[in-house]
Amino acid sequence: MGYQDEVFRKREQTLLATALKLFQKHGWEQVTVAQVADAAGIGKGTVYKHFATKDEIYARLALDFSQRCLEAYRRQGIGDQALASMRAVIRLSFDLMHQHPTEVQLSLHCERPEFQERLGPRFQSRFAELEVGYTRLFNELLEAAVARGEIPQVPIESVFWGIEAGFHGVMARVAAGGFGHWSTTPDMARYFDHVADFMIAGLLGASAIGATLERQGPNTEGEST
Amino acid sequence: MGYQDEVFRKREQTLLATALKLFQKHGWEQVTVAQVADAAGIGKGTVYKHFATKDEIYARLALDFSQRCLEAYRRQGIGDQALASMRAVIRLSFDLMHQHPTEVQLSLHCERPEFQERLGPRFQSRFAELEVGYTRLFNELLEAAVARGEIPQVPIESVFWGIEAGFHGVMARVAAGGFGHWSTTPDMARYFDHVADFMIAGLLGASAIGATLERQGPNTEGEST
């Protein structure tokens, strides 16, 4: 049983790698299951022994990528300058996205709620877990920044959503393959630096606002117009 | 010829409205062309007299929505406090997204480059034009802020991409239908306020950074760590 199982596992990896290669070459939407099976040297029916639907292949690739990224961010660690560490993590994530545009496209595709609904709870919870992992990482970085006195104590929501939005924006841009038809076409490195700066600036500014409101009392309807 | 033409035009609007209604009810991916035709009370073949592909229906809905939004932002105008006006436009856009999640989903779908490639140049240029319209609007708001002394003169790229990323993030969140499985579940209005604050804070902070670098000389490799 052990050996067969090993073979089975190996083939799953081969399948994923083959699928990814084809997706990169021809666009993930155009590639058919039959093509993947063919390229992997197995029958089409066998693919469905590993993945219940084509969508599961997408989901696996997206999840594995996201998982590897999270691990890479964790390896980076938190230095004695917390905001600098946060910027470094942000910048690293941009670079990883840039190196793996197909995976980013798949991630965006898989994040859609109808998609996850179709996948079933097994995968939904894996996506949810990863999201928790990312939120936790951000929280740790934020708390480190507070502990080191780089930003004031502030409720996490007042900065988290802005950061999250920034990530999504860059994902969308990377998935779109850069700047295409744009008039002002910065190279990606410059673009990444601008957005990273923007996100850190937003974090600093928003946390200052948050702290002010907090001091005035949490229930203030903060319409600063 | 005039009368028939009128009928034809009317039916196109009916088709789009019917399609949108079905998309809202059953999810745009699940709805078939036959269903749309049926609900509109015409034959399936007739749909293809109006739209060359199903994707063109998506594109039309996305384009029309985006166009209407841009007009709404323009109507808002620029008051004597430019940053407040910008925040108002941002906030308005969030509200419009919130009211029209299906259109937001379609917009995200249609922005993907493979999608636009398949559509052909006719539609590609319409999307590109809209993008120019948005960039121009942002530029005007930014210049007004500079003219009123609210922020220093700064190259547009150093702030534009951050803002753009923020918009995308909110679009993704709205398309995902809010916060679903989250532990901390703010209501949408609070969420929108946070992100809007974050974006304005980022704008202020990043333009300050940009101005500093500018003063030091534009070619500085600005590695502030």
Place this chain on the structure above:
DNA sequence: TGCCAACAATGACCAACAGTCATAATATGA
């Protein structure tokens, strides 16, 4: 080694759907 049972791989097959086109219905105009 030869045989059998359990298991795995396969590709012909099915259903669903986007898109086509020959034909039917309708409008136009003399």
Place this chain on the structure above:
DNA sequence: TCATATTATGACTGTTGGTCATTGTTGGCA
């Protein structure tokens, strides 16, 4: 009223995701 041009239609086609009865393979046992 009839002939002709125009428009609407849904049966049809090709493609693809997914299924399953059949075929092939493996491993244990006599």
